[in-house]
Amino acid sequence: MTDIDARAAMHLSDASVSVELETQGMTLNIGPQHPSTHGVLRLVAKVEGERVMSVQPVIGYMHRGYEKLTEVRTYAQITALVNRIDWVSGFANEIPWIRAVEKLMEIEVPERAQWIRLILTEMTRISSHLLFMSSYPLELGAATPLMYALREREYVMDLIEGLTGGRFHPNFNRVGGVKPAAGGGSTQKKVSQDLPAGFFQGTREAMDRIDSVMDELDELVTGNEMVRARTIGVGVIPPEKAIEFGLSGPNARASGIDFDLRRDGEPYLPYDQVDFDVITEQTGDSFARYLVRKEEIRQAVRIVRQGIDNIKPGPLQAKVPRVLKVPKGQTYVRTENPKGEMGFYLISEGGRIPYRVKIRSASFCNLSILSWILEGALVPDLVAIMGSLDFVLGDVDR
Amino acid sequence: MNFWLELVVKTVLVLILVVLPVALVVIFGELKISAHIQSRIGPYFAGGRFGWAQPLADGAKFIQKEDLIPAGADNPVFRFAPYVVLMGTFATFVVIPFGPDLAAENLDVGIFFLLAVSSLSTLGVLMAGWSSANKYSLIGGLRAAAQLIAYELPLVLAALAVVIQAGTLSLSGIVEAQANMEIFGLGIHLPYVLTGQILSFIIFTIAALAELSRIPFDMPIAESELTMGYLTEYSGLRFTMFFLGEYAAMISLAAVASTLFLGGYYLPGLSGDALKVAGPFILLGKTLILCFVFIWMRWSWPRLREDQLQSLAWKWLIPLALVNIVVISIFKVVL
């Protein structure tokens, strides 16, 4: 009982009721269909009154067998599949995969392709974090930031669609660069898939709009005393626990771990040529996680602006053979996805089809902390904490 | 007139002519205002460009739905719960004065009767939550019971401050007192909210929002956690009754707040016969303005957690309301 009380005190700012009541616990199934689990996640929660005694997450409802699918598909086909893992940030999922293949084939990617990849990745980060900004206040009860954030997200989606043809699943990366031409025939080969006219102007306008909506959301959500009262001090993750459970991305940075693969990991995109800050907070509560993501949007806007200023003309794809055969070898590439660290471990035996692909997804590791952090929390705090971890079930179950 | 005939006529008049149309207007207002706050259109199809027939269309849709009762539900309690909530709400309209002599029943203990009867809804909510055979509804019902009981006290204490200043429990009497107000011998006709009752007004509004289970106090419903809380298992006509009951309660509490604090049917410059004709519309106008503020608050703020809600009521609102009563009493004696 004392163990639970210590953790409960971590969750409640005031002392709990001093009268000892005989209560009977209830097993509440926060089931696969629920408004605020981000997908089909089942939590078997033992609840006493409003306090959650223990939580057991049950996952696997969304398992699509990605690693099995990759055993029978060629590298180009897998690129089309990979952006559906974390369906909110489509383009960012393709980057670690395509970098793994390029590493094994030892292909160098031309400058312009790298910059286009950088711009699209940061736009995807903006889009994924805007979705967080819209759904997190909704779980706390405010329904209007939903619409404001999604409205601005549409502009980013339109830009991605204008360039790649797809809003969520761009399928724009190719081994050695980005998609160079519309097709393989004699006329289609000349239709370049480079930036369409109006892209720079549209991007500048969209980034200005996003800056202004972030100011609006700051006034509406960040400064709101009720949001602060619901999230400050709720769901504190100490840095040691964050490392122990394998948290990454904004969740870890909110606990004070100053680690960002864009700056500290193996370089996979020209991040050393752009200027940006890595945002960390020290408190590790839900409010800190919200603040980190909010500021990351502003930093991503900075990066995109620098990207479209610095991009130079050039080829879109390196020379690759028509029939793609990857030499024998193994490699692991990890990148900074909006949700955290995503990694692809690729084993190739030569040939057109990989031998084994293992996907290390950010949300799976972020979700593993749930059974520890939700012990002793109140039911409304359960929702606030789950929302602040920002996991997507497609990323968890693959 | 025959007592029973008069009773039936007054019930029909008040319910059909006042409550239902105004409830439909407020529902439509909520749909449209919330839509424009969220940068979208709202209803636009049912009833032409403005979609004014949307609440009627929704009502017609609900009426023709299948009557679902969960298998494990406690049948009589489940069926009876919406009516208990509605009884508590509709009975409050009996004493609200729409004009100088236009209350359905001008009771001398008007405000006392109103506050007593409006707490019947708490029982209905608890019945709904318990009988639904659904753990989420149970949690919602218990939260609702705790919240509604906790916020009864600030509601009553804030109204008590007005009663002390007016010197009468009757609602028409309170409006008359505001109409004939005199400060320092000057015949100023100001509503009570401007003459010392501003704190009571704030406390009353907060407590009213909590009584209605609206955001920021909508833990019992808490859509993102409990999928409608105690209302989860209700569908079709029963849900419509809860739905209408919630908006009727909103109108009733807004009308009471207008009567107590904003001057009710009285507007300076009008008197006698002009007041008999324009009174209802003036009251309606003030009520709609307050409803607009309630809707505006709902769509701007998130919800408070249960323990924060309770500590707000017990640790802040009740002491403030008590201090307020003491201050008003002192002023009443001195001035």
Added chain:
Amino acid sequence: MAQQVNSGGFPLKGLFTGMKVTFLELLKKPVTVNYPKEKEIPVARARGVIALDTEACTVCMLCARECPDWCIYIEGHKEEVPPAKEGGRVRTRAKLDRFDIDYALCMYCGICVEVCPFDALFWSPDYEYSEFSIADMLHDKERLTEWLATVPDPPALET
């Protein structure tokens, strides 16, 4: 450094700032595009539906092979074409019998369009082809040729 609930200014300032934001938004025009009365025009590269040029297709089966879902069904036969000149060789030409794309399976990835060496497949941004029965989502040769009329010109590039 822990955050305070009150972020500065007078108590409950954040609540009133929030209400100001929503009130100002109330006065602005909504951004809704009233579908189906008004429609947004999709961009030229948008992946809506695939159009087929049967004249250009040589039944090489590359698109059916490379599709990740194997949703393209192709059948063809070889035909003898009489020689162009007197005494020349009899040529064989592949003729398309059946070319179906099952849009209930299609992933809209574009690999088939990209891999076709003969410019027979094109992307069109048209997206309004929902059906009531899944079997109707299998577009046959004739229907795919009809989509060719909706294929836009490629957009101009950024300079």
